[in-house]
Amino acid sequence: MKKIFYTLLCIVALGLTACQGDKFGPTIYIDPIEDLDAYTREFDLWLKKYYTDKYNVEFLYRLDDSATDPNYNVVPVSIGKADTIAHLALYLWYDVYDSVVSPTFLLDNGPKMIQLIGSAMINAAQGTEKLGYAEGGSKITLLKINKMETNNIEQLNEYIFKTMHHEFSHILHQQKAYPKEFGQITPYDYDPNRWQDRSAQEAWELGYVSNYASSQTREDFVETIANYIVKTDADWNYMIEHAGEEGATAINQKLEMCRGWLAEKWEVDLDAMRVEVQKRQANLDWDYIMSLGFLHEKDEN
Amino acid sequence: MKKYIYIVLALASVLCACSRDEDSLFDKSASERAQEAMENATELLPQPAAGWEMIYFANPESRGYNIILRFDKNGRVTATAKNKVTTNDKMMTDSLSTWTVKLDYGPILSFDTYNDVFHAWADPQNDGDGLLGDYEFLILSATPERVLLKGKKHEGYSIMRPMPLDMTDEAYFAGVATTLSKCFSNDNILTLHQKGERYYLHNGASGLFAISAFGTKPPTVDPIIYPICATLDGFMMCFGFNGDKNERMFVMEETRFVGENGSVIDHDDLNVMFVTYIDVNKGWTADLKNSTGAFADAVTAFTTQLQTLTGDSKAKVNSVAVTYSDTAFHYEGSYVLRIKYEYKKSTKQNLMADFAINVSDTKKAGFTVLEYVAPLNTTAATWYQQASEMPNLVAAIMGEYALSVGSDPLNPAKSLQMAKEGSTLMCSGASNLK
Numbered sequence: 001m002k003k004i005f006y007t008l009l010c011i012v013a014l015g016l017t018a019c020q021g022d023k024f025g026p027t028i029y030i031d032p033i034e035d036l037d038a039y040t041r042e043f044d045l046w047l048k049k050y051y052t053d054k055y056n057v058e059f060l061y062r063l064d065d066s067a068t069d070p071n072y073n074v075v076p077v078s079i080g081k082a083d084t085i086a087h088l089a090l091y092l093w094y095d096v097y098d099s100v101v102s103p104t105f106l107l108d109n110g111p112k113m114i115q116l117i118g119s120a121m122i123n124a125a126q127g128t129e130k131l132g133y134a135e136g137g138s139k140i141t142l143l144k145i146n147k148m149e150t151n152n153i154e155q156l157n158e159y160i161f162k163t164m165h166h167e168f169s170h171i172l173h174q175q176k177a178y179p180k181e182f183g184q185i186t187p188y189d190y191d192p193n194r195w196q197d198r199s200a201q202e203a204w205e206l207g208y209v210s211n212y213a214s215s216q217t218r219e220d221f222v223e224t225i226a227n228y229i230v231k232t233d234a235d236w237n238y239m240i241e242h243a244g245e246e247g248a249t250a251i252n253q254k255l256e257m258c259r260g261w262l263a264e265k266w267e268v269d270l271d272a273m274r275v276e277v278q279k280r281q282a283n284l285d286w287d288y289i290m291s292l293g294f295l296h297e298k299d300e301n
Numbered sequence: 302m303k304k305y306i307y308i309v310l311a312l313a314s315v316l317c318a319c320s321r322d323e324d325s326l327f328d329k330s331a332s333e334r335a336q337e338a339m340e341n342a343t344e345l346l347p348q349p350a351a352g353w354e355m356i357y358f359a360n361p362e363s364r365g366y367n368i369i370l371r372f373d374k375n376g377r378v379t380a381t382a383k384n385k386v387t388t389n390d391k392m393m394t395d396s397l398s399t400w401t402v403k404l405d406y407g408p409i410l411s412f413d414t415y416n417d418v419f420h421a422w423a424d425p426q427n428d429g430d431g432l433l434g435d436y437e438f439l440i441l442s443a444t445p446e447r448v449l450l451k452g453k454k455h456e457g458y459s460i461m462r463p464m465p466l467d468m469t470d471e472a473y474f475a476g477v478a479t480t481l482s483k484c485f486s487n488d489n490i491l492t493l494h495q496k497g498e499r500y501y502l503h504n505g506a507s508g509l510f511a512i513s514a515f516g517t518k519p520p521t522v523d524p525i526i527y528p529i530c531a532t533l534d535g536f537m538m539c540f541g542f543n544g545d546k547n548e549r550m551f552v553m554e555e556t557r558f559v560g561e562n563g564s565v566i567d568h569d570d571l572n573v574m575f576v577t578y579i580d581v582n583k584g585w586t587a588d589l590k591n592s593t594g595a596f597a598d599a600v601t602a603f604t605t606q607l608q609t610l611t612g613d614s615k616a617k618v619n620s621v622a623v624t625y626s627d628t629a630f631h632y633e634g635s636y637v638l639r640i641k642y643e644y645k646k647s648t649k650q651n652l653m654a655d656f657a658i659n660v661s662d663t664k665k666a667g668f669t670v671l672e673y674v675a676p677l678n679t680t681a682a683t684w685y686q687q688a689s690e691m692p693n694l695v696a697a698i699m700g701e702y703a704l705s706v707g708s709d710p711l712n713p714a715k716s717l718q719m720a721k722e723g724s725t726l727m728c729s730g731a732s733n734l735k
Contacts, residue, residue: 022667035375037374037375037378038375038376039373039375039377039399040376040399062399062401062405062411062413062414063411063414064413064439065411065436065453065454066405070454072425072429072432073423073425073431073454074425075415075420075423075424075425075436076398076412076413076414076415076420076436077414077415078414078416079396079398079399079414079415080486081415084412091521091544118415118420119424119425120425121425122428122429123429124428124429124430143713146415209365222530229335256538279303300380
C-alpha cells in the first residue's frame with residue numbers, strides 16, 4: 001500500500017512540475033559595482049574590499065523591507081551613517097579581533113551578514129525598543145543607526161558596539177554552548193516579560209550587569225561579555241560598588257565564567273580584548289578612522 | 302480496488318494540471334512580464350525633465366501629501382516637500398538618497414536608504430507606528446504620464462505624474478495650497494454624482510471626505526472616510542468612492558470636479574445644501590458689509606435706532622445668522638434667526654435676539670424660503686415689541702431666496718449669494734454660531 005502511495009505521489013509531483021512554461025531571461029539586476037556611474041559605487045567597492053573580500057561579510061545598508069520583521073515599522077539607514085558605522089566597526093571591532101585574537105578569527109567565526117537599519121524596532125505595548133539582534137548564527141542586525149551621534153562614544157557603545165559584542169557572543173554560543181552552571185548563579189530572578197521594569201541599580205543588586213541581562217540566561221551571558229568589553233574601568237567599578245555584596249559577587253562569578261569559556265572554547269583573551277577596545281574608544285580620531293580600511297595591516301606597515 | 306481509485310485520481314490530477322490546449326491570456330511568461338515591468342520602470346523614472354509630483358498616501362486612512370521626486374539613472378533620488386506634519390510648513394528641499402526597482406511579488410520601487418523628506422512618514426517614532434507610511438511600493442502601472450503605486454506594507458495608493466516644466470518647487474506647493482483653500486473647507490458640503498446616485502461629501506480641508514446619503518449628515522460613529530490630497534488641478538483619492546474604487550483623479554473645472562471615470566462633484570441643489578448645512582449643527586452668517594438692498598437698509602435703520610435708544614453712538618449690529626437650536630424644536634421649522642448687537646452703558650452690553658423661523662427648501666421649488674415664527678428668547682421678545690426697526694429687520698431677512706454661488710464656485714460655504722426682490726445677502730458658512 002505504501003509503495004503505491006509513494007508511486008502515485010511521484011506521478012502527481014511530476015505532473016505538477018511538468019508544466020512550467022515560463023522561460024527565465026537574464027537578470028536585470030544591476031550590480032552597482034559594475035555600474036560605473038552608480039551613485040553608491042565608491043562605497044560599495046570599499047565595502048567589498050574591506051568587508052566581503054577580507055571577512056566574507058555582506059554589509060547590508062540598503063534596506064529590503066521583506067528582510068525585516070513585518071511586525072515592526074522601520075526605516076532604512078542614511079548612507080552617511082552607514083559609511084561612518086562601516087569605518088567605525090572596522091576600527092572598534094574587526095581590527096580588534098584581528099590584532100588581539102587572530103587575523104582569521106572573524107573570517108572563520110564572525111557574522112556573514114551585517115544589516116544596518118535606521119530606526120529601532122519599537123514594542124510600544126511593552127515599552128521596549130530593540131537595538132539589535134542575531135539570526136541563524138550568521139547575521140547581525142543593528143538598529144537605530146540614524147539616531148547615532150558619532151562623537152558620543154557612550155551612545156555608540158549602547159546602540160552599536162555593545163550590541164555587536166552582544167550579538168556576536170550569541171553567534172559564538174550558538175556554536176559552542178556556554179556553561180550550564182552560568183544559569184545557576186542567579187537562577188530565580190530572570191524575568192523575560194518584566195525585565196524592563198527594573199532599573200539598572202535593581203538589576204546590579206540582583207547580580208546582573210543590566211536590566212536586559214535579567215531577562216533570561218543567554219541574554220545575561222552575552223550582556224556580561226559585551227558590557228565588560230565596552231564599559232570603562234570607572235563605569236564597571238561603579239557598577240560593582242553599587243551592586244552590593246551579593247550582586248557584586250554574582251557579577252564577578254559570571255564574568256569569570258565568561259572569561260574562562262572564551263579562553264577555553266575560543267582562545268579569546270577577554271581582558272586583552274577589553275584593553276584594546278578601551279584604548280581605541282579613548283582615542284577616536286575620526287580623520288584617521290574615516291581614511292583607513294585595513295587598519296591592522298596599515299598599523300603594522 | 303482502492304489501488305485503482307488512487308491511480309485514476311492521480312492520472313486525473315496530472316491530466317488536469319497540464320492541459321496544453323489552454324490559451325495563455327498573455328504573449329509572454331509571468332517572469333518575462335515582470336522583467337519587462339521592472340525594466341520599464343527603471344528606465345521611466347529618471348525621464349521627466351522636471352521630475353515627478355508624487356501624491357502620496359501613507360496608508361488608506363490618512364490624508365495624502367505632495368512630494369516632488371527627481372530620480373537619476375545612477376540610483377540617486379531627491380525629495381522635496383512642504384507640509385504641516387513632516388516639515389512644519391517649511392520647504393524641505395532636495396533631500397538625497399537612493400532608489401531601486403526590484404522584484405518581489407511584482408516590480409517594487411524601493412527608497413532603500415534614508416531620506417529626510419521621504420522617510421518621515423515611515424519613521425516609527427516613539428510609538429512604533431509613526432505615520433504608518435511605506436517606502437517600498439508595488440508598481441501597479443507605469444506610463445510616461447502616470448505611475449500608480451501601492452504601499453507594500455500599509456497599502457496606501459500613490460500616484461506619480463511628471464512635474465510641469467518651468468515650475469519652481471515653491472510655485473508647485475503654492476499652487477496646491479491654492480487648490481486646497483479654494484475648494485475645500487471643513488464647513489463645505491459637496492455633492493457626488495456617481496452612476497445616477499447622489500451623495501453628500503463633507504469637510505475636505507482636513508484631507509478626509511466623510512460621505513453620507515444625499516441631504517444627510519455623516520454618522521457620528523464610524524463615518525465612512527475617504528482620504529484625499531489636493532493637487533494643482535484638482536485632487537486625488539487614495540481609493541475611489543465605493544461605486545468605482547479605481548476612480549482616483551478628479552480634475553477641477555469652474556464649478557465642479559470631474560472624475561477620470563465620469564463621476565462629478567459639485568454643490569448640486571443649493572437649497573437642499575442650505576438646509577442640510579444648518580442641520581449638521583452649523584449655520585449661515587450674513588456678510589454685513591457686502592450685502593445690499595432692503596436687508597442692508599434694515600440693518601442701518603436698526604443700528605440708528607439702537608444708537609438712539611441706548612445713547613451710545615457706537616452701538617452696532619455684530620452679526621445676523623441663521624442657525625439651529627435645540628429650543629427651536631418647539632416651533633415649526635425649528636431654525637433660528639440670531640441677531641447679535643452691542644452697546645455701551647457704563648459697561649458693554651452684548652445682546653443676542655433669537656427668533657424661531659422656518660427654513661424650507663421645498664415650499665417653493667428652486668427657492669429657499671425663510672418665514673418668521675416667533676421670538677425665541679426674552680431679548681428677542683422685548684426688542685421686537687419695543688424697537689420698531691427690529692420687526693423691520695426680521696421682515697427684511699424673511700422671504701423667498703434664489704441661491705447662487707459667490708466668489709468660490711466650488712466652495713459655496715465660503716461665499717453664498719441669497720437674492721430676493723430688492724435685497725441681496727452674501728453669506729458664508731459658520732460653525733461657531735451655537
